[in-house]
Amino acid sequence: MSLPERFLGAIERLIPADRRFDDPLSTLAFGTDASFYRLIPKLVVRVESEMEVVELLKLACAEDVPVTFRAAGTSLSGQALSDSVLIVLGDNWNGREIRNAGEQIRLQPGVIGANANAALAPYLRKIGPDPASIGAAKIGGIVANNSSGMCCGTAQNSYKTLAGMRMVLADGTVVDSEDATSVAAFRQSHARLLHQLAELGRETRANTELAARIRHKYRLKNTTGFSLNALVDYDQPLDILTHLMVGSEGALGFISSVTYDTVPDHPHKACALVVFPDVENCCRAVTMLKQQPVSAVELLDRRSLRSVEHKPGMPAWVKELSPTACALLIESRAASQTLLHEQVEAVRAAIGRFPVEKLVDFSEDPVTHEQLWRIRKDTFPAVGAVRETGTTVIIEDVTFPVERLAEGVNRLLDLLEAHHYDEAILFGHALEGNLHFVFTQSFDEQEQIARYEAFMGEVAQLVAVEFGGALKAEHGTGRNMAPFVELEWGDNAYRLMWKIKRLLDPKGILNPDVVLSEDPQIHLKNLKPMPxxxxxxxxxxxxxxxxxxxxxxxxxxxxxxxxxxxxxxxxxxxxxxxxxxxxxxxxxxxxxxxxxxxxxxxxxxxxxxxxxxxxxxxxxQADKTGTANWLANNFAAALQGARFMLHVAKGTHTIMGTRGLERASSVIARASRGHVPQWTPAMPQPVQRLSLPQLPSRDARPRVVYLAACVSRVMGPAAQDREQESLLDVSHALLEKAGYQVVFPDSHSHLCCGQPFASKGYPEQAESKRQETLNALLKASRGGIDPIYCDTSPCTLRLVQELADERLQIYDPVRFIRTHLLERLHFVPQAAPIAVHITCSTQHLGEAQALIDIVRRCTQDLVIPEGIHCCGFAGDKGFTTPELNGHALRSLKDAVHLCTEGISTSRTCEIGLSHHSGIDYHSLVYLVHRVTRPRSFRVKRQERAMEELS
The missing domain is CATH 1.10.1060.10 (Alpha-helical ferredoxin)
Incomplete structure (x- = not known):
């Protein structure tokens, strides 16, 4: 059934064409979230303002058009999908306001959870919810699903830490609980709605049996159905409304912003892994730990431990555990180290009375901490990595009363075995009795769907009826558990939920069949294929x-x-x-x-x-093999041609001026469909000189082999850049300043790491050039005796990936400065703020933090723009597909407007960064060279002596 013409016409007037999508590719792309469902929307709309949401809802209400809201689409139960209109958050939902020294934070729904915590980190605070998806999930989804996580429990979720909310109801009305004017207007315009909510609250609290059931259910982690605890926890109707919105999965309204009471983010932590001989002892220990000062207790059954035992870095003893073993990963956090040690002793005493098969005692060592948490975090992907092609990974999360956890674990394992989910694993947040079980499922045949239906039916009966638990602890009801809400909650509570739905969404246009559905088979429909x-x-x-x-x-x-x-x-x-x-x-x-x-x-x-x-x-698709071969065999000539083109551009700029050349270049670039790059003021000038210094016959200094990347041999600074020396010259000067004898490989003008060929789809030519370069470097380094310095990180990464010859020590600028130059140079930091761009290759090389640490030695003020992970220049994409570079850096200028200079480790990335930021970006070596002077060996000896004394 198509969307009404009047609705579509109004949408066209409201939303620009570049934010409306109804083509088959876009609708299919947005028809997927992290769940095992697929619904293809008829229209996808990217919204950039609350006003647009208001008008959209008014139109949808008038024309009876169902709509679904989507933030990041990391939801696991099918709640971010629609076969009607999907409303997706755009860029302009990223606002945040920190209050009272971090005690509160107001966030728009597009803020990624991890970014909210990064903003709070200087205050040693964080938001309460900590879902595993926090690096991708957005606040809108975190609140709408009442997500929790490993440390959050039931005390720090969105419901419990909510301080205020701004929302848009189904009829387009906006109310902000923190704005007295907005509240007053809402009380006048929606007096009847508020009266009905207050009445529902009074009726619920007066029904002692129902009220007791609600309180019992929320003693557990529970996201099944709507948040009925709002009706017993609050008596003011606006408080009831805001807390009903938490966990409503977009079925009651749109959340425009939320204010959290933040929680402490204690800096001191210790971690232990305790393996018990069986599930019973493990779960008995959980009951004891519930009373102890622990921040997280993660349970891992033997299957989950087995799923990761062969992974690199896993301790050998994991393979040797008994078949019935069951482990707890325990973490304790504190504001001080002294308090942490007291807490650890209390926890040790609590678990000391139980039999233990293997113990990794509490450690504050970050490496040990990371290794232990990897065991837990790798379990889910381990199942995904070994599943049969065509199957999907399903992760369910249920809650058992913690006092019956052992029985629940064993019964759940029995069910998985009975239905032949042999690959399934079980782990979870044990303190809350919250268990995740992961299994793989094919939906290609009706027999497989029937198996899944039978299994889920038995799980629902076991958890919800027999144990009085929750079928959804933290992943949200979605369409996956909508048919089982009544089974879990009972008739009275279920009818109450429908009253709430019809009161706030009388036309049923908000995310239909999510949370509540009248279709008992909805969880078996629109199953996602995984071909x-x-x-x-x-x-x-x-x-x-x-x-x-x-x-x-x-x-x-x-x-x-x-x-x-x-x-x-x-x-x-x-x-x-x-x-x-x-x-x-x-x-x-x-x-x-x-x-x-x-x-x-x-x-x-x-x-x-x-x-x-x-x-x-x-x-x-690559069909220019002959050209690729010619370029590989005549690389020096190709670079000479590139330098010639830069000379032409430089001469044309002199004649036409900046604006004239930009306009002309834009026309030519469009006409050539990207084959001729767009000229910008950030375009480099040609490197003027490639004559390399001759080595003296005798030189006692240590040697370093300098591999100048092809872009460094071609591209000099831009005409208006304050730095006019080439990267090659500055790097050479820095290395000599640090006391090195600089050696260049033979035939350096012919050398290339192969990246340009690889990115264009010519892997043979790429590998040929790479091997040619590696052979030249082996010779120049005297068989690997001398370290090799490469002046750009992308080329370094290309050379060291899968490097078989262990003799070669190849360094990018960051690693070489970190390991070889810091002791040889004295840093005098500058006052001017510096923007830092951590290139993709720097991240792959594992040098991101090192780059930040080096720049901190160079400046008193460092800026790392949020949300820019890759600049999108990607070798030559900034020339051939400039819209990718422009889109990736669309927020850069505002982020670095107080900076005078930017730092990176890739010459091509720096072109786009300079163009889109309005400041000059240079290689790290320019900054290091500018703020350093050589250290004398006498000074170094004195500093070492001082360090030893301290």
Whole structure:
């Protein structure tokens, strides 16, 4: 059924065309969230203001058009999907206001949870909810699902830490609980609604049996159904309303902003892993730990431990545990180290009375802490990584009363075994009796759907009826558990929920069939296919964790969406369906605008690099092998040609001026469809001189081999840049200042790491150039005796990835400065603020924190723009697809407006960064060279002596 013409016409007048999507590629891309459902929206609308939401809801209400709100789409129960109109948050929902030295924070719904905590970190505070998806999930979804997490429990979730809310109701009315004028107006315009809410509260509290049931249910972690505890916890109707919105999953209204009472983020922590011989002793220990000063207690059954025992870095003893073993990962946090030690002793005493099979005692060592938490965090992706292609990963979360946890665990394990979910694992937040069980499921055949239906029916009966627990502890009801709400809550509470729904959404337009549904089979409909697409991406679980770091997110597609589309294309091809139109759209949205830098792999629970798929597809389409071969064999000539083109651009700029050249270049770039790059004032001048210094016959200084990247040999500073020396000259000067004898490899003008070829889909030529360079470096370094310095991090990364020759020590600027130059240089920090861009390659090399630490030595004021993870220049994408670079850096100028200079470690990235920021970005070596002077060995000896005395 199509959307009403009057509705569509009004939407066209309200929302610009570039924020409305109804094409088959976009609607399919947004038809997926992290759940195992798929609904294809008829229209996707990206909203940028509350006014747009208000008008949209008024139109939807007038035309009876169902709408669904979507923040990050990391929800696991199908609550961020629609087959009607999907309303997606745009860029302009990122506001935050810190109050009372961090005791409160007001957040718009588009703020990523981890970014809220980063803003609060200087105050040693954080928001209460801590879902595993906090690095991707947005506040709108965190509140709407009442998400919790490992340390949050029931005391620090959104419901319990809510201080205020601004919301839009189904009829388009806005009310802000913290604004007296807004409240007064709402009380006048919606007096009847408030009276009815107050009456519902009085009736509920007067029904002692129902009130007692509600209080009992929320003693547990519980997100099944609407938040009925609002009716017994509060008597003021506006308080009832704001707390009903928490956990409502967009089915009662839209949350425009929320104010949290924050919680302490204690800096001191200790962690232990205790393995018990069986589930019974493990769960008895949980009951004891409930009374102890612990911040997290995570349970891992033997299956979950087995799923990670072969992972790199896992302790060998994990493989040797008994078949019945069950573990607790315990963490304690405190404001001081003394208090932490007291708490740890109390916890040790509490668990000391139980038999233990293996103990990793409490440690404050960050490395040990990280290793132990990896055991817990790797369990879910471990199942996803080994599942059969075509199956989906399902993660359910239930709550048992903690006093019956052992019985609940064993009964749940029995059910999984009875239904032959042999790969399933079980873990959870034990203090709350909250268990996650993960299993894989195929929905390709009716027999498999019937198996899932039977299993979930028995789970519902076991948890909700027999144990009086919760079928959804923290993942939200969604459409997955909507048919079981009445079973869990009973008739009275269920009818009360429907009263609330019809009171706040009388036309039923808000997220229908989510939380409540009259269709008892809704959880078995619109099941998401997971067809084989390519071995590179088949393990993708479509969680969306990758999306925040993708530069094309919001421009075209995200890594998750690229995989969704490619899966669909392959399935259609196998079915004999024509894919011409969607492949045409995918070429630009999926392939051309992918930076392919691989940051998505760092966020992916199963380590998928969607860029690898894109490079493979580019390779399949690459049809200029002869040209690639010529370039590889005549690389020095190609670079000379590039320098010549920069000379032409420089001369043209002299004649036409900045504005004239920009206008002319823009016309030519559009006409050439990106083959001729757009000129900007940040465009580099050609490197003027490539004559390298001759080495003296005798030199006692230590040697370093300097590999100048091809971009460093071609691209000098921009004409208006205050730095006019080339990167090659500055790097050389810095190395000599630090006391090094600088050696250049033979035939350096022919050398290339291969990255330009790899990114264009020519892997053979790329590897040939890489090996040629590695051989030259081996010779220049005297068989690996001398360290090798490469002046850009992308080239370094390309050379060291899968490097088989252990003799070669290849350093990017950050690592070389960190390991070789800090002791040789004296830093005098400058006062002017410096912006830092951490390139994708720096992140892959593991040098991000080191870069920050080095810049802190150079300046008293450092700025790292939030939300910019990849600049989108991606080698030459900034030239050929400049809209990707522009989109990725759309917020940069505002973030660095107080800075005088920016720092990076990639010459091409610096072009785009300079252009879009309004300040000059340079390599790190310029800054280090400017603020340092050589240290004498005498000074170094004195400093070492002082360190030893201290």
């Amino acid at each position: 084989a697409a390519d071995g590179i991406v088949d393990k993708c679980i479509e969680c969306g964790f990758c999306e925040p770091v993708c530069p094309s997110n919001g421009l075209t597609l995200t890594p998750r969406q690229r995989i969704v589309i490619w899966r669909d294309i392959q399935a259609r091809k196998r079915a004999g369906v024509d894919t011409g139109e969607i492949e045409r759209l995918f070429h630009y949205h999926g392939i051309d605008t992918c930076a392919a830098t691989g940051l998505c792999a760092q966020r992916c629970p199963v380590g998928i690099n969607t860029g690898d798929l894109v490079r493979k597809l580019r390779g399949q």
